[in-house]
Amino acid sequence: MKIPFPAEESDPSLQQAEEALRDVLAHVPALRVEGINDVSAPDKWLPDLTIRVRFNDQPHLLICVLKPSGQPRYARGALLELRRHVARHPPDATPVFIAPYISPAVRQMCSAEHASYLDLQGNTRIAFGGVFIERIVADKPQAEQRELKSLxxxxxxxxxxxxxxxxxxxxxxxxxxxxxxxxxxxxxxxxxxxxxxxxxxxxxxxxxxxxxxxxxxxxxxxYSAPAGELLRFYTPLHGSALEDAARAALRAPDAAGHAAFASFSAAQWLAPYGRTGTHYFFADDDGLRALQAALKLAPVLKGENVNILLPKDPALLADTIEPAPGAICTSPVQTYLDLSIAGERGAEAADHLRQEKLPWSR
Missing domain, CATH: 1.10.10.10 (Winged helix-like DNA-binding domain superfamily/Winged helix DNA-binding domain)
Known part of the structure; x- marks a missing residue:
């Protein structure tokens, strides 16, 4: 079954765009709106909205293209349209891209193309003649956040x-x-x-x-921590004795389950940065039992030195790498993500791993 990503809250209407533009322009006392034309039916040769204004007795024309999404692919198409529309008008014309939400990356794209922009969240940059209006809203709309999380x-x-x-x-x-x-x-x-x-x-x-x-x-x-049950244990093993026992359990040829070094423990094998006193694993039920036996684990409420996550998503235990025999680790990407939310030391270890193991991401 096809599961579509959440759409925008609602496609913006020309009336919404017009009202938003009027509200923004009203903040400039010397600027007067003299006329607004909109195109109710789609016409590739006409902009969606044009606004004639006068500032300090100088006329100017705002040529606007409205899109249902402010994502880069739509924005790039809108900027091409605007370039064509502006070329058909006198030099006192300014292109304006309008969408429900325009991200910082797309705002930079507009600036590089010398185009103004306006979104229905309040992010605005309109510049022409002696007029310069800019406003940045920190929060993303809920629809944008939901769509990104879906990805x-x-x-x-x-x-x-x-x-x-x-x-x-x-x-x-x-x-x-x-x-x-x-x-x-x-x-x-x-x-x-x-x-x-x-x-x-x-x-x-x-x-x-x-x-x-x-x-x-x-x-x-x-990113947020994977859903699942987090179990805390104490092991009397330390150093190489612990690592050897864990590797023997992870690579056992008759092992029925799956387990892997994760987070800081995986990073020690992939791109060593700094040791911690706690060891981290992902495991399924059978993998948990193998680790409990090999590492002599005892459950504790505090003072643990082993954390084992039983993730709800079994794909996490399939996305692994084995940099040394038995050293089955979460993949560099997964390890990077887990480190990135593990506090300041984790962020530093994540940056180091990214430099060492993810060269395409520099």
Missing amino acids: FRPKSAQVLRAMLREPDRAWRVSDLADISGVSLGHVSNVRNGLLDREWARTSNDGLVLRAPAALLDAWRDS
Whole structure:
């Protein structure tokens, strides 16, 4: 079943755009709105909205294009439209891109194209002649936050992890569905989300990541600890004795379950930065039992030196790497994400791992 990403709260209307523009322009005492024209029916040769204004007795024209989304793919198309519309008018015309929400990256895109912008959240930059209006709103709208979180939920994350393991590969939707174990419809939704944000592009061979570092940044900023049961234990083993026992349990040929070093413990094998007194693992039920026996674990309420997460998402235990025999670790991407939310020391270890093991993300 196809599960679409959440849409915008509602597509913006020309009336909303007009009211928002009027409100912004009203803050300039010497500026007067002389007339507004809108195009009720779509016409590729006409802008959606034009506003004639006068500032200090000088006439000016604001040429506006309104889009239902402010994502980079839509913004780039709008800026091309605006460039064409402005070319058909006198030099006293200013292009204005309008959308429900315009992200900081798209605001920079507008500035680079010498275009003004306005969104219905209150972010605004309108500049012409002696007029300069700028306002930045810190919060993202709920619809934008929900849509971004949808892109990083477990099923979607399976697709992203597959792509980030081979960031230069061109992917067919069917290949991504096979390797990630999710439906074709869900892969298509992820594809559209990546294309809308220009984190990926299409080629003759399939879908290719064009900005994997930006994708990883957004994932990190939205990331929270995986859902699951966190168990705390004490082990009398330390140092190499603990590591050897854990590796023997993880690589046992008759092991029925799955377990892996995680967080700081995985980073020690992938890109050592600094040791901690606590060891971290992901495991399923059988993997937990193997670790309990091998490490002589005793459950405790405090004073633990081993944390084991039983994740609800089994895909986390499939996304692993083995840098040394038996040292089964969460992947560099997963380890990076987990470290990024582990406090100041974790953030430092995450940055080090990113430099060492994720060169495409620098």
